Amino acid sequence: MRNVAIVSFAQLPSVRVSHATDEAELVQPVTSQAMNQVGINQDDIGFTCSGSTDYLPGRPFSFVAAVDGLKAWPPIRESHVEMDGAFALYEAWVRLLHGDIDTALVFSFGKCSLAPVPDVLNLQNDPYYVQPLGLDSISAAALQAQALIDSGKATERDFAEVAVRNRKNALANPNAQIKGNFSVDELLKEPYLSSPLRKSFCPPLSDSAAAIVLAAGDAAKKLTKRPAWIRGIDHRTEPHSLGQRDLTSSPSAKLAAEKAGVGDGKVDLAELHAPFAHQELILREALGLADDVSINPSGGALAANSLMTAGLIRFGEAASHVLAGKADRAVAHTTNGVCLQHNLIAVLEGE
Amino acid sequence: MSDFLSAPYVLEYTYTRSTGPVIARFLESLRYGVLEGVKTADGRVLCPPLEYDEAGTATTGEFVQLRPAGTVKSWTWVPKPRKGHPLDRPFAFALIQIDGTDNAMVHLVDAEKPKRMKTGMRVRVRWAEERNGTIRDIACFEPVLPYLPGPVHLQYDVRPGQHYTAFLKGLEEGKLIGGCDPQSGKVYVPPRAADPVTGDPTSEYVEVADTGVLTTFTIIRIPFEGQKLKPPYCFGAIVLDGADMPIYHLISGVPYDQIRMGMRVKAKWKPREQWETSLENILYFEPTGEPDAPFESYEEHL
Amino acid sequence: MAEQCAVIGIGQTKHRESRRDVSMPGLIRIAALQALEDADMAFEDVDAIVIGTAPDMFEGIMMPELFLADALGAAGKPIFRVHTAGSVGGSTAVVASHLVQAGVHEKVLTVAFEKQSESNAMWALSPAIPFQPQLVAGAGGYFAPLMRSYIRRADAHPDTGCMVAVKDRAHGMLNPYAHLHLDQSLEEVKAAPMLWDPIRYSETCPSSDGAVAMVLVDDKHAKRVKNPAWVRGTSVRTERTFFAGRDQVNPRAGQQCAKDVYDQAGITNPLSEIDCAEIYVPFSWFEPMWLENLGFAEEGLGWKMTMEGQTKLGANMPINMSGGVMCTNPIGASGMLRFAEAARQVRGTADKHQVDGAKVAVGHAYGGGSQFFAMWIVSSER
Incomplete structure (x- = not known):
């Protein structure tokens, strides 16, 4: 199997409302930046793949408009997934394994500011038994958080500690939206949105876009000094029905981590896509991460959460540490669906 | 009796x-x-x-x-x-x-x-x-029906991007604004986030004429849900003078069976007081009466 | 490429305007279980699932693969969702084949579906969005001007579109899974009302509920069946909807996509080396246009092939043996139905619409404003 690496990463700062941008205007600058970083342009790209959802703008085929942010002449090899951009990266990785092309451009974009996101996400639920009840994303996650408390695996204080650490980490991230030095006691005084979740245990809503360039073998080495090699990558799903899952654990993340080889070496840092604070605890256990692993140095999804992009940003953030020589082995994770139904995990390594 | x-x-x-x-x-x-x-x-x-x-x-x-x-x-x-x-x-x-x-x-x-x-x-x-x-x-x-109603009601905001906003603001003043990336020199209506050939934004705004050539068209004879006009009516592609690609609009002001490819047309604007930020400020395009453009002159836009 | 990939199982539903008799999971299970049975496999034998469907707004379920995971026995497995507009069924199969060819998985189940009757396609495709020009043209309004451009450029016989409709509907009569079973004469087709001049009602596709599934495997597992369809080439191409000087009638992206798959399969003369093709023809006039775009005819001469009857079953270049999109159109599945029919032909399992001795077949799909293309070539020979 060919070796494939992340060679560059660009993102737009996550903001609550990006006023003057449509899809194409989010995509154009961020894809250009990612390619410029390694001195190439669209003509040098063998395959382009993006991730997004029609339900953020509320418009069918919204990704077609995003193609208007690209140089697409001569015609390009291109594909799109109705999933987080990290899954587009997965498709591009598969495509590069073929051997006929050496580079791929991956991007995603998400404007949460247009949509009633918690209600939109109810549309991921079973249309017969759950959707009609209006189970919003916060309440769904809250059912999981309460189950975690009831099982004795975590307390509300643990959730608050996760939130405090992530937002403190975000102070060092110019692209994060919510950051600061908060105290655990302060957060525990916030009212519940859906118990036991308080506002700070939930992700912000962000507008952003991100792009990554992948390259294979020698091409990767030509483009950058220290590529972030994808040593293992895998994704797994769980049954859909919340009532047929143990919400306090994530067998799909555990399995994906095993397949990706997370436990095969020392992990320096992990970027976990845990939109809700308690989900970081579940993921940490599922991935078997040691206590000394730096979790979400970027501040994670609790500091910036552009739907469909937050997962790709985890991959970009993890890769950045490897590209910069600040980490030798990093784990990137992305989730999809209600209560961590579907999980994608990669191990990124320097030389 | x-x-x-x-x-x-x-x-x-x-x-x-x-x-x-x-x-x-x-x-x-x-x-x-x-x-x-x-x-x-x-x-x-x-x-x-x-x-x-x-x-x-x-x-x-x-x-x-x-x-x-x-x-x-x-x-x-x-x-x-x-x-x-x-x-x-x-x-x-x-x-x-x-x-x-x-x-x-x-x-x-x-x-x-x-x-x-x-x-x-x-x-x-x-x-x-x-x-x-x-x-x-x-x-x-x-x-007992084998299906049930699944109502969805979601309230969104819509915010056009900066390039499309420039186009809409132009319409508010009765102007048709296009955009051009000087590297390619081609004028797009509306302006684009990226010129398809260069990949750079078409940020140089130019006003194009409200006259042009009808390149191709269809006569719509089917009634459908949400339709605003009574069929038959004409919908066509118009390359405005000064633009390098067609926009689509209604063609009227002429019996529909006399509409031809290559016909010169001009925008029929709504009365000024009814103008909004919408392409609907133009009711339709109608013939100017000028001679038709030769096929070769617009063939590349088909 | 690490591995060869073969299709060893194919399943589809009976397509109808409305499959009210089955739930959405029920619909896809019909196709998936049939494909698995054909491959002599069960859900537990599947390594990964790739699913494709057109906009989520058709069914009102966001990322339906999450909800449908259980129905496909996906728990504990990778499930992947592709969406590339009308070409999605094709690109989904392409992604599935790449997983096998790249050596990531050995046995992949791929499924595409649409249950259009859950909503109203016109509503789902054309919501009234602020600042956007309101709906004035309807479904065929964008494509009809292209037909007019084609007719003018090629000086095509005006009956060409009707001939395609008669031929595809005749083919559809042979396909028990097809939605429309219409025995129509040229006179009947020509007498149908004009909707979007030059497109008549009889020259448009229906709107269907349906699903299709395929099992794709590597060399080792291809032995499970005696007649695998080997994937000899796959390709996707995209260009933008509008740009200066764009040839919308004969888009470059389609030409390049075709050239790419032919090169991979070592085909230099598609007309003589390919036995039959299933191509995406939602409006009848697309047949002559795509014949030229895909290199089966010289530019400007596609309509002659159709008029001369060369694209009928039994003639030298059968096109849309299943009846094609003109008979069956569950949008998200339509592209994969084309790919699956190509595979059925080279496996020799196309029953009454089998092309005698078909060895090499093309599956083709397109989407958007004739801008997203996906193709594959399958062969009975490895």
Whole structure:
């Protein structure tokens, strides 16, 4: 199997409302930046793949408009997934394994500011038994958080500690939206949105876009000094029905981590896509991460959460540490669906 | 005057019906929205319940509660309801075998149209709003549909991007704004986040004319949901003078069978006081009367 | 490429305007279980699932693969969702084949579906959005001007579109899974009302509920069946909807996509080396346009092939043996139905619409404003 690496990463700062941008205007600058970083342009790209959802703008085929942010002449090899951009990266990785092309451009974009996101996400639920009840994303996650408390695996204080650490980490991230030095006691005084979740245990809503360039073998080495090699990558799903899952654990993340080889070496840092604070605890256990692993140095999804992009940003953030020589082995994770139904995990390594 | 004598006559009377133990119990249960059947000596269940079965053997007096749903065994469509019919719109009379029973009940099925009726179809009881212990406490049966309504209602904001905003603001002032990336020199209407050939934004804004060439078109003759105009009407691609790609709009002001490829057209604007930030400020494009453009001059835009 | 990929199982539903008799999971299970049975496999034998469907707004379920995971036995497995507009059924199969060819998985189940009757396609495709020009043209309004451009450029016989409709509907009569079973004469087709001049009602596709599934495997597992369809080439191409000087009638992206798959399969003369093709023809006039775009005819001469009857079953270049999109159109599945029919032909399992001795077949799909293309070539030979 060919070796494939992340060679560059660009993102737009996550903001609550990006006023003057449509899809194409989010995509154009961020894809250009990612390619410029390694001195190439669209003509040098063998395959382009993006991730997004029609339900953020509320418009069918919204990704077609995003193609208007690209140089697409001569015609390009291109594909799109109705999933987080990290899954587009997965498709591009598969495509590069073929051997006929050496580079791929991956991007995603998400404007949460247009949509009633918690209600939109109810549309991921079973249309017969759950959707009609209006189970919003916060309440769904809250059912999981309460189950975690009831099982004795975590307390509300643990959730608050996760939130405090992530937002403190975000102070060092110019692209994060919510950051600061908060105290655990302060957060525990916030009212519940859906118990036991308080506002700070939930992700912000962000507008952003991100792009990554992948390259294979020698091409990767030509483009950058220290590529972030994808040593293992895998994704797994769980049954859909919340009532047929143990919400306090994530067998799909555990399995994906095993397949990706997370436990095969020392992990320096992990970027976990845990939109809700308690989900970081579940993921940490599922991935078997040691206590000394730096979790979400970027501040994670609790500091910036552009739907469909937050997962790709985890991959970009993890890769950045490897590209910069600040980490030798990093784990990137992305989730999809209600209560961590579907999980994608990669191990990124320097030389 | 007819040779034959005739006069109206009404036979009308309200009887007092003794119900006996079995029927009384059944009807009393209906009052509470409960459907019951009675067991026969040989272990069958009858609904509606009777004191004896078809062979004359007494039923047991043992009642069983039933699911208020069943299967149509036979039916007839009544397109014009009569005065005494419980429903005043077309309906079906049907023989309905209630689940768990061995006979069938005569009742109505409110199905809207005969197409929805089928022997073997599933139906459920629709209870009358006011119940008083008669068989009409069952208002009728209704089809059990294999689908259910799934309403979605989501409130979004829409914010056009900066390039499209420039185009819309132009329309507000009666101008058609295009954009150009100087590297390519091609003018796009509306301006784009990226020129398809260079990948850079078409940030140099230029005003293009409201006249141009109709390159190709269709005559729309089909009525469809949400349509604003009455067919037939024309919808076509227009390359505006000063632009390098077509926009799509309505073509009018000329009998539709005289519309041609290559026809020179001009925007017909709404009265100024009605202008908004919308391409609908232009009602349609109409012929200018100039000679048609030669095919070769617009062939590359097809 | 690490591995060869073969299709060893194919399943589809009976397509109808409305499959009210089955739930959405029920619909896809019909196709998936049939494909698995054909491959002599069960859900537990599947390594990964790739699912494709057109906009989520058709069914009102966001990322339906999450909800449908259980129905496909996906728990504990990778499930992947592709969406590339009308070409999605094709690109989904392409992604599935790549998973096998790249050596990531050995046995992949791929499924595409649409249950259009859950909503109203016109509503789902054309919501009234502020600042956007309101709906004035309807479904065929964008494509009809292209037909007019084609007719003018090629000086095509005006009956060409009707001939395609007669031919595809005749083919559809042979396909028990097809939605429309219409025995129509040229006179009947021509007499149908004009909707979007030059497109008549009889020259448009229906709107269907349906699903299709395929099992794709590597060399090792291809032995499970005696007649695998080997994937000899796959390609996707995209260009933008509008740009200066764009040839919308004969888009470059389609030409390049075709050239790419032919090169991979070692085909230099598609007309003589390919036995039959299933191509995406939602409006009848697209047949002559795509014949030229895909290199089966010289530019400007595609309509002659159709008029001469060369694209009928039994003739030298049968096109849309299943009846094609003109008979069956569950949008998200339509592209994969084309790919699956190509595979059925080279496996020799196309029953009454089998092309005798078909060895090499093309599956083709397109989407958007003739801008997203996906193709594959399958062969009975490895």
